[in-house]
Amino acid sequence: xxxxxxxxxxxxxxxxxxxxxxxxxxxxxxxxxxxxxxxxxxxxxxxxxxxxxxxxxxxxxxxxxxxxxxxxxxxxxxxxxxxxxxxxxxxxxxxxxxxxxxxxxxxxxxxxxxxxxxxxxxxxxxxxxxxxxxxxxxxxxxxxxxxxxxxxxxxxxxxxxxxxxxxxxxxxxxxxxxxxxxxxxxxxxxxxxxxxxxxxxxxxxxxxxxxxxxxxxxxxxxxxxxxxxxxxxxxxxxxxxxxxxxxxxxxxxxxxxxxxxxxxxxxxxxxxxxxxxxxxxxxxxxxxxxxxxxxxxxxxxxxxxxxxxxxxxxxxxxxxxxxxxxxxxxxxxxxxxxxxxxxxxxxxxxxxxxxxxxxx
Amino acid sequence: xxxxxxxxxxxxxxxxxxxxxxxxxxxxxxxxxxxxxxxxxxxxxxxxxxxxxxxxxxxxxxxxxxxxxxxxxxxxxxxxxxxxxxxxxxxxxxxxxxxxxxxxxxxxxxxxxxxxxxxxxxxxxxxxxxxxxxxxxxxxxxxxxxxxxxxxxxxxxxxxxxxxxxxxxxxxxxxxxxxxxxxxxxxxxxxxxxxxxxxxxxxxxxxxxxxxxxxxxxxxxx
Ligand code: B1M
Numbered sequence: 001x002x003x004x005x006x007x008x009x010x011x012x013x014x015x016x017x018x019x020x021x022x023x024x025x026x027x028x029x030x031x032x033x034x035x036x037x038x039x040x041x042x043x044x045x046x047x048x049x050x051x052x053x054x055x056x057x058x059x060x061x062x063x064x065x066x067x068x069x070x071x072x073x074x075x076x077x078x079x080x081x082x083x084x085x086x087x088x089x090x091x092x093x094x095x096x097x098x099x100x101x102x103x104x105x106x107x108x109x110x111x112x113x114x115x116x117x118x119x120x121x122x123x124x125x126x127x128x129x130x131x132x133x134x135x136x137x138x139x140x141x142x143x144x145x146x147x148x149x150x151x152x153x154x155x156x157x158x159x160x161x162x163x164x165x166x167x168x169x170x171x172x173x174x175x176x177x178x179x180x181x182x183x184x185x186x187x188x189x190x191x192x193x194x195x196x197x198x199x200x201x202x203x204x205x206x207x208x209x210x211x212x213x214x215x216x217x218x219x220x221x222x223x224x225x226x227x228x229x230x231x232x233x234x235x236x237x238x239x240x241x242x243x244x245x246x247x248x249x250x251x252x253x254x255x256x257x258x259x260x261x262x263x264x265x266x267x268x269x270x271x272x273x274x275x276x277x278x279x280x281x282x283x284x285x286x287x288x289x290x291x292x293x294x295x296x297x298x299x300x301x302x303x304x305x306x307x308x309x310x311x312x313x314x315x316x317x318x319x320x321x322x323x324x325x326x327x328x329x330x331x332x333x334x335x336x337x338x339x340x341x342x343x344x345x346x347x348x349x350x351x352x353x354x355x356x357x358x359x360x
Numbered sequence: 361x362x363x364x365x366x367x368x369x370x371x372x373x374x375x376x377x378x379x380x381x382x383x384x385x386x387x388x389x390x391x392x393x394x395x396x397x398x399x400x401x402x403x404x405x406x407x408x409x410x411x412x413x414x415x416x417x418x419x420x421x422x423x424x425x426x427x428x429x430x431x432x433x434x435x436x437x438x439x440x441x442x443x444x445x446x447x448x449x450x451x452x453x454x455x456x457x458x459x460x461x462x463x464x465x466x467x468x469x470x471x472x473x474x475x476x477x478x479x480x481x482x483x484x485x486x487x488x489x490x491x492x493x494x495x496x497x498x499x500x501x502x503x504x505x506x507x508x509x510x511x512x513x514x515x516x517x518x519x520x521x522x523x524x525x526x527x528x529x530x531x532x533x534x535x536x537x538x539x540x541x542x543x544x545x546x547x548x549x550x551x552x553x554x555x556x557x558x559x560x561x562x563x564x565x566x567x568x569x570x571x572x573x574x575x576x577x578x579x580x581x582x
Contacts (some may be wrong), residue, residue, distance in 0.1 A: 161468075217427065
């Protein structure tokens, strides 16, 4: 008979972050659109309908026995908040929202750009409503945003951002300044509303990947702002920041390792970053999470998923501050449930920390 | 008429201007080429386009990243805008080829698709760029409207990639002679074949070569 969990999910996560022993490796599913579809809701509801979003994620968490707190978030953060327009996913293959009009279209727009009102801008009222549901349920509260660099790309478009990095760096710095100050304002509002203790802020950082920019440009543009942002969030009393370092970021890791994440932080990686490398850079200060390729979870066989998870567990299970098994990026809503189950099966087969008599 | 030596100097200058993303030099040398009687066609092919091909290789080797490539393409276009109107119909050995290009519905990742577009334009193709999050039926409609040789589909997510077989069916149903090429990080040659695509390219540098090979394999308009 399969071994049973000895801890509830909240106990497991509290003890992991508190540095105490836990029963098994936690499992995060990074499953937003997937959760909506899983309970029969439209994919878009996970971002534009707080109640449905919360319910879908809680039910999916219960069904799969995973440990990730629900959240209302998107990778295009900044596009709507700074005054652009977004489109929620509709089609059969859609997974996430997209930006239909960027707030900044020209150099002159950068000058005119102002910090948005964090009580009314873009997705923030929906996120606040969602976080109140978390509060009511007595759960940790998860405000979500993107790194300053990714937010800047979402404000003016990534191609424009890239061109300005070389031709008009001062415009990029202004966007990064505004993006950083905006997230700080937003987080201040969250701290005032819920208190810093209960917050588990969650950040995504895809656009600074080395699929896009060099480590030199990461150091010049992305690094100083994300470092400042995290430092100030921790100074507000936030204890743990979860940062998803998305895509190919190997050359950026020496910089990321200098970004304060909390004690411990949680850093998650795509399949492009080897878990042994992640442990080397972050193992002493952060819980490591990752890095099962979402493409394999969607299109591979159950055996492939199970095997990849087994390998990941073998590599990172004993990371000094802990390990969380997780996909390398958001799961596609079209992922077959039996492949998701393979992730759960892998942690229940290989994820235990404590010996029980039958093991010996 | 420029001497052979001066011609080579201008062509080399054009290549270097693109690689060094020097828009001003690309424009200046393009004007010099015209003023000094260098064939506009040669200036594009052996100058600007050759430079852009080198940029594609540097990108594949991680010597250049997206910002550098985009600025190189700006230098390329600065030269093309000047030279293209002067290419005579008889210069090119064949009719200008056309590609309809876009990122499929539900997917907004456009950087890779834009790099592919640049490489096709550098190689002299006429590109009909449909942008991102393109409605599935739009690809077949645009191919039929333009009678393009190739339709190029890009997808960066495994979810949106699943739309590709349907798009390919729609294109083939409407224009059986049109060739379809697919690309994007989650694709592979095997997946491309399963989906019924005629070609696949791993990166922007390989895309044009693969397009030409694909057309000659299929014995269509190429
Ligand atoms: C026609 O013929 C051809 C031939 C060759 C072709 C071709 C066509 N098309 C491409 N090629 C080829 O040539 C190009 C040049 O050599 C190459 O193009 P590429 O596009 O591969 O390369 C580019 C030059 C650089 N690479 C990129 O531009 C992509 C980089 C990564 C980090 C990435 C980025 C930057 C972004 N993202 Co997103 N993003 C990731 C990416 C990680 C990765 N491993 O790819 C990926 C693609 N994203 C992912 C996800 C999940 C998402 N993203 C999202 C959003 C974003 C940003 C907006 C923040 C930004 C995109 C900005 C933009 N305007 O494009 C969301 C979706 C939005 C939407 N509706 O589409 C969101 C759902 C995240 C979320 N939580 O909301 C993952 C997909 C996983 C999956 N299911 O497959 C992902 C692989 C990350 C990961 N580590 O898993 C080749 O593939």
